[in-house]
Every structure is written in structure tokens, then in C-alpha cells.
Amino acid sequence: MRASEFFIGTTKEMPNDAEIISHQLMMRAGFIRRLGSGLYTWMPVGLRVVRKIEAIVREEMAAAGALELLMPAVQPAELWQESGRWDKYGPELLRISDRHDRDFCVGPTHEEVITDIVRREIRSYKQLPVNFYQIQTKFRDEIRPRFGAMRAREFIMKDAYSFDIDEAGLQKSFDRMHAAYVRIFDRIGLDYRAVDADSGSIGGATSTEFHVLADSGEDAVVYSTGSDYAANMEKAAAIPTGERAAATRSMTRVETPGVHTIDDLTNAVGQAATQCLKTLLVKGASEQAPVIALCVRGDHELNDIKAENLPEVAEPLSFADATAIRSVAACDAGSIGPVGLSIPLFVDASAALMADFVCGANENNVHLGGVNWGRDLPEPEVRDLRNVVEGDPDPTGSGTLKIVRGIEVGHIFQLGTTYSEALNANVTDEGGRPQTLLMGCYGIGVTRVAAAAIEQNHDDKGIIWPEAIAPFEVVISPIHAAKSDLVREAAENLYLEMKHAGIDVLLDDRPLRPGQMFADMELIGIPHRFVVSDKLLAADQFEYKGRRDADATLIPRGDALEQLLKLRAS
RNA sequence: CGGGGCAUGGCGCAGCCUGGUAGCGCAUCUGCUUUGGGAGCAGAGGGUCGCAGGUUCGAAUCCUGCUGCCCCGACCA
The missing domain is CATH 3.40.50.800 (Anticodon-binding domain)
Incomplete structure (x- = not known):
């Protein structure tokens, strides 16, 4: 290419709304131009990068036996109603209607459409396994689009979907995709980690995320110093250390006027946050138990996803409002404690090891000191409820955990029968019986890969592209x-x-x-x-x-x- | 969704408080000079000041409404 016949739209000046380096550099180097919130045009130089990433993805998908197809971006509401996601997906789903007032959405993902294709086209186990993929523009109406191509509302994604007759087949398809992803990110030349993840709203069991490591990443990636263990913050198992000390003090009332937070409390009682118990009230999943209490150590943070995964807790996780709190305790938020609470109570494993701790007294402006499990209140129902912190033990037993920032560029799931069941996607097995298909789905944020590559590779002069995806x-x-x-x-x-x-x-x-x-x-x-x-x-x-x-x-x-x-x- | 802010040539901004001929930098165009790290000089073009109302002799400026965008906030027990 001759530059005189190309278009180069570089600028010296920094766009005022670009916060992170990849966004600034993409704008200054003329890779993208903003059309509206979360909407970007890929200019010729930028598109060359996108196309190179796509080419690598296509080659490795083909090598892993996946077949490319192209599905419509606009999808009828009926399909989403059939899977139940029309109601469940929430405002991130861009809904539109046509001239006949029929409802549609602009696809944020394509499980429904591909399952519909497969249920029509695949009749026999002999046609399995199959893996179809596409590279396409997706639309997700993000609450707050930001960081340019990193979190745009419209973006390019590679999404693959595998279908198998049984668990073993699904595992094999999943492993093949995992290997393909490793090759893709190796070839692109990025520093990344494959991490265990919670599968979130897409549903299903096993999932692995691929994170490009960068300080500006929006996700926390946890990895072990002593093993291959890696997980995202939502999933990383928090292992308690040590044993519970013996009780040495009796339970006492402490007047704590104006104390509402753990910070206030440590100041008021002169005890470290590790000696304070934080009790959070959240909405319950059933009518019988509309409010659930969760306890974590004062210096720990509740992990929303872990909490949400408790069957007793309402999904999505939401904190009890003032009225709900009043219905179970004679005080306001800020003075809640486990002693004397007559609602289901779950305690984080580390909090369960506390002795002589401080907690709310369920009475405004009062806390309790010298509290002990098994004496002042029953032995706790122990769960893993908190975010891990740096230095926690590796759950596999060797080494300790470190936390780094990552940018999620890929995510692979074993969905199982979630969609095939809802949409009734079966094939006939060897015995002539209908068999529900087992599904996997595998995504790569193509445009996000470009942004992540810049986050990881730049200097004060600009971008330093890995050779494989340089324009x-x-x-x-x-x-x-x-x-x-x-x-x-x-x-x-x-x-x-x-x-x-x-x-x-x-x-x-x-x-x-x-x-x-x-x-x-x-x-x-x-x-x-x-x-x-x-x-x-x-x-x-x-x-x-x-x-x-x-x-x-x-x-x-x-x-x-x-x-x-x-x-x-x- | 709650809070804050912004909207003025292509881009970045000033002007607004205190109403009276719309300005600066960058970019663009022309000419001359310059030529291994975003050149200098001279000149030129380009804006119904987000939209709609109102106040006024007169509104970018004051008032009302709307729209768009940006930022902050979902650890509070």
C-alpha cells in the first residue's frame, strides 16, 4: 500500500473524552472515530487490524473443525421468549419493533438462533458433533459504555457454538476450543491467562475466561504463585487460614453512637477490622425467607456472585431495603449483627474462624464485643462468600494467590442443555430415542482484542503492534x-x-x-x-x-x- | 437509575458572571523560505454559538423546557 493512496488520519491533539491509553491512541492514530455513545467507525487503518485478528481466528477455528456461517443481527422476540431470555436479559438487550409492531432484538449473542438452526437441521447423532461459528457485529446496550473499543455498545465478536450427543463429547468440543483459543492468543502475541470463571447470566456450568493482562483491565484475575491455578475474582475460592482461637472474653454491650461502617467501628472500639464481623442483609429467594443474613470479616468484601449462587439468595443479588431490615431487626443497617437474628444466616469460612469478635447488636448505636460462635450464638452455617485477597492460600494447596488486572477477551462455556432443552433441540440416538443436545459456546471479542493489545503494547510515541496484527x-x-x-x-x-x-x-x-x-x-x-x-x-x-x-x-x-x-x- | 458537568468553525477551547460588530490554538487552502524528528513567515477560507420557546430596542450571554454527550456512584450494615 502506498500512503498517498491510503487514508491516514493521525492527530497531535488528544480527544477530551478518551480516558484510557488504548482509546486515546486509537483516536489519535486514526483507527476509530466515534459516531455516538459506544458506537465507533473503524477507519481503514483500524479495520486492517480487525481483519488480521479475524484472519487468525478463522484459521484456528477451521483447524479446530468449526464451520463459519452468518446469522442475522436482528432476531425475532419469539425465539427469546422461548428461551426465557426476553424477560431475563434486561435492559442490555436492545429491543426494536418493525412496521407491523412485531418485537425484535438486536443480537447481543446468538444461542437462540443457532439452537433454532440446529434443531431444524440436525436430526441424527450421526451428524454430530458440530461446531458453527460466525464473526459478526453484536449490540449490547451497556449501562455505561466507555473506553472506546474496549467497552463499546456495538462491537465485533466471534461466537462459536458446539453441539454434542453426550457429556464426553461436550468436554471434547470444549477442550478443542480451549486449545484453539490458546493458539489464537499465542499467535496474536499477547500476555494472557486462561482463568476459571463463573458462567454468569448465559447459564451452564463450566467456563473459562481468557484475560489479557493489563493494569487498566476492568477485571481482577487471581493466580497462584505455586501452581497453574487461575480464576477470576468472582470464582476464586477463598480458603481460610488458621484455626479459631478459644474464647477469652465474655460478650459485652458497647455503646457506639453514630457508628455505621466498619471504619467507624474500628475507630470506636479500637479493634482491627479483622476482629469485626460485617453482617449484610440481602433479599431471599423464597417467600418464607425474604431476608437472608450474610457475614464476612470486617476487612473482607462480599463476593456478589458467590452470594447470588446460594440457592436461598435472590438472583440478582440485591441488598435488603430499610423496610425489609426493620421487618427482621429492631434497628437500621449499620447496627445489624448475627446475635439473636431469626433469619437464615450464612457465614464466610474466614469469618467463622473469628473469636472474641465485634458485631452489630441489632440495636441502633450499640455493638457487641467479645462475641463467640458456638457460645453466644450457634455454630455458623459456613459458606465461601468473600472475594479473595492477595496472599490467600492457593486452593489447590501450593503457593499463595496474587491478584492482577485483566481484560476479558475470550470466554468459553459448557452450556449443557440450557438452551437445547428450552428450545427442544434433540437428535435421534443409536437406539432411536430423542436425545437433548449438549451445547457449548465460545466467544472472542475481536475489537476488544485490538484495544487490549494496545493497552499492553505502547510507549510515549504511540502504539506498538504485535507483528501478527499490525495494520x-x-x-x-x-x-x-x-x-x-x-x-x-x-x-x-x-x-x-x-x-x-x-x-x-x-x-x-x-x-x-x-x-x-x-x-x-x-x-x-x-x-x-x-x-x-x-x-x-x-x-x-x-x-x-x-x-x-x-x-x-x-x-x-x-x-x-x-x-x-x-x-x-x- | 441517582448526582455533577458540558454543548461556540473539522478538532481543542475562550467569551457568558456584568446582554451591544464572535475570538484563540491546531487543522485546511495559497505563496515564499526551509528540509533526518510533528518547520517559519505572509495571507485566505470556514461558525444562523445543540434545539424550541420566553424576556429585551437588541441574546452565544438572562429565564424556561427539551435533546445529546461526558464524568462520578452499585461494599451500605
Whole structure:
């Protein structure tokens, strides 16, 4: 590609609404342009990156036996009503209606549509397993779209769906996708982790997330220093340490005027947060127990997902309102404690090991000190309710846990029969009986991968693309070509040589000053650069500089292609 | 959804409080000079000041309503 025939929309100025580095750089380098909240146009340079990511995904999907198809973005409400998600999915689902007033949604995901296809097309176990995928624009009406392509409302996603006759088949399909994902992210060249995850609202059991590690990531990724264990914060198992100490004090009333939070409490009673018990009241799942109490240690945080996964707790998790609190305790939030509460009470494993602790007295402005399980109140119902913290033991038994930030770029699920049952997707088995299909689904946020790659690879000059997804692999920058036939011809020849060698090369033939050319190409993030100038040609040389290199090196003119091929291979 | 803020050439902003000929930087265009790290000088074009009402002789500016966008908030026991 010749830059003069391409479109390069770089700017020196920073857009005022871009908060994170990938958003700023994508805007400045002219990769994306904003149309509306969470809506972006992919400009020609940006689209080249997207297409390269897609190409890698397609190759690895094909290698893993998945078949590409393309489903409609607009989906009839009936299908979503059949699966129950028309009501369950909530406001993130963009609902629209046509001229006949029929309801539709713009697909945030395609489990329903693919299951509908499969139930019509796949009749026999002999046609299994199948795995269909598409690369398509999705729409999710996010509460707060932000960070440019990172959390856009409209974005490009690869979504694959596998169907098998039994659990063993599903496991095999899942493992194949897992392996394919590993190859994809390896090839793209990102630092990432595959982590155990909660499957969330899509339903089903097993799921693994793929996170690109970056400080700006919105998710907390937990990993072990001593094993391969990795999980996201929602899923990471919190293992208590030590044993419960013996009670040494008797239970006493403490006047705590104006104390509402754990911080207030530690100040008021002079005890560390680890000695305070936090009691949270949440809505229950049944009429019989409309309010449920959950206890965690004062220095710990309740894990919403773990709480929500308790059968007794209403989903989605919501805290009890003032009226509900008053219905079970004679006080307001801030003074709740487990002693004397006559509602279901679940206690985090670490909180269950506390002795002589402080907690609310269920009376405003009063707390209790010296409280002990098994003496002042029954032995607790123990559950895992909290977020892990750095230094917690590895649940597999070796090492401790560390927490880093990650950007979720892929998520693979074993859905099981959730959708096939709801939509009645069966095949006939060997015995001639109908068998409900077992389903898996596998997503990659293609456009988010691009943003994540930038978060992980940039410097003060701009983006540093991993070679595999760079918009161009190499740029040729002729210095003052307009004034020198020699420079122009040498650059042109080098360009053609590389182009014929199948290299994705950009010839920067714009009539610009060198500083501007260099700055543009570094901002755009092209991994390799060759400079052609009269001075260099006089010595029969070109100049080479890798995007991460501090200094340029001189190379013999004839070695340029060979040099590039060598660098590219390494 | 709650709170805060913004809306003025393509982009970033000032002007508004105290009503009176709409300005700056960047970008664009022309010319000359310059030429290995986002050049200099001279000149030019480009805005019914988000929309709708109101107050006024007169509104970017004051008032009302609307719309769009941005930011903060979902650990409170």
C-alpha cells in the first residue's frame, strides 16, 4: 500500500473524552472515530487490524473443525421468549419493533438462533458433533459504555457454538476450543491467562475466561504463585487460614453512637477490622425467607456472585431495603449483627474462624464485643462468600494467590442443555430415542482484542503492534523523495521487492518532512521501518529501526528483505 | 437509575458572571523560505454559538423546557 493512496488520519491533539491509553491512541492514530455513545467507525487503518485478528481466528477455528456461517443481527422476540431470555436479559438487550409492531432484538449473542438452526437441521447423532461459528457485529446496550473499543455498545465478536450427543463429547468440543483459543492468543502475541470463571447470566456450568493482562483491565484475575491455578475474582475460592482461637472474653454491650461502617467501628472500639464481623442483609429467594443474613470479616468484601449462587439468595443479588431490615431487626443497617437474628444466616469460612469478635447488636448505636460462635450464638452455617485477597492460600494447596488486572477477551462455556432443552433441540440416538443436545459456546471479542493489545503494547510515541496484527508489517520512509529521483526509485524498488515477497508493506510516499512521517508511523505502531535517503544511498545502505528499538541500524542496501524476513521469523 | 458537568468553525477551547460588530490554538487552502524528528513567515477560507420557546430596542450571554454527550456512584450494615 502506498500512503498517498491510503487514508491516514493521525492527530497531535488528544480527544477530551478518551480516558484510557488504548482509546486515546486509537483516536489519535486514526483507527476509530466515534459516531455516538459506544458506537465507533473503524477507519481503514483500524479495520486492517480487525481483519488480521479475524484472519487468525478463522484459521484456528477451521483447524479446530468449526464451520463459519452468518446469522442475522436482528432476531425475532419469539425465539427469546422461548428461551426465557426476553424477560431475563434486561435492559442490555436492545429491543426494536418493525412496521407491523412485531418485537425484535438486536443480537447481543446468538444461542437462540443457532439452537433454532440446529434443531431444524440436525436430526441424527450421526451428524454430530458440530461446531458453527460466525464473526459478526453484536449490540449490547451497556449501562455505561466507555473506553472506546474496549467497552463499546456495538462491537465485533466471534461466537462459536458446539453441539454434542453426550457429556464426553461436550468436554471434547470444549477442550478443542480451549486449545484453539490458546493458539489464537499465542499467535496474536499477547500476555494472557486462561482463568476459571463463573458462567454468569448465559447459564451452564463450566467456563473459562481468557484475560489479557493489563493494569487498566476492568477485571481482577487471581493466580497462584505455586501452581497453574487461575480464576477470576468472582470464582476464586477463598480458603481460610488458621484455626479459631478459644474464647477469652465474655460478650459485652458497647455503646457506639453514630457508628455505621466498619471504619467507624474500628475507630470506636479500637479493634482491627479483622476482629469485626460485617453482617449484610440481602433479599431471599423464597417467600418464607425474604431476608437472608450474610457475614464476612470486617476487612473482607462480599463476593456478589458467590452470594447470588446460594440457592436461598435472590438472583440478582440485591441488598435488603430499610423496610425489609426493620421487618427482621429492631434497628437500621449499620447496627445489624448475627446475635439473636431469626433469619437464615450464612457465614464466610474466614469469618467463622473469628473469636472474641465485634458485631452489630441489632440495636441502633450499640455493638457487641467479645462475641463467640458456638457460645453466644450457634455454630455458623459456613459458606465461601468473600472475594479473595492477595496472599490467600492457593486452593489447590501450593503457593499463595496474587491478584492482577485483566481484560476479558475470550470466554468459553459448557452450556449443557440450557438452551437445547428450552428450545427442544434433540437428535435421534443409536437406539432411536430423542436425545437433548449438549451445547457449548465460545466467544472472542475481536475489537476488544485490538484495544487490549494496545493497552499492553505502547510507549510515549504511540502504539506498538504485535507483528501478527499490525495494520502494516513494515513501513518504508523515503526522505525528501520529491527532490531525489534516486531516493524515489530506491524506495519504490524496495517496496516492490517486499510486496512481491508477500510482505504487508506501506510506502510512505506522502510529501512530508521526515519528522512528521516518523511520528505518524510510530503513533500508528508499525513494527518495522526502513529509511531511504540520499546520504544512505551514497553508502549503498538503508537504515532499519524496529518499533521498540532505541536506535536505528545501518544495513547494506541489498540485505533489507533478508533482514526483515529474519526479524519477522524470530 | 441517582448526582455533577458540558454543548461556540473539522478538532481543542475562550467569551457568558456584568446582554451591544464572535475570538484563540491546531487543522485546511495559497505563496515564499526551509528540509533526518510533528518547520517559519505572509495571507485566505470556514461558525444562523445543540434545539424550541420566553424576556429585551437588541441574546452565544438572562429565564424556561427539551435533546445529546461526558464524568462520578452499585461494599451500605
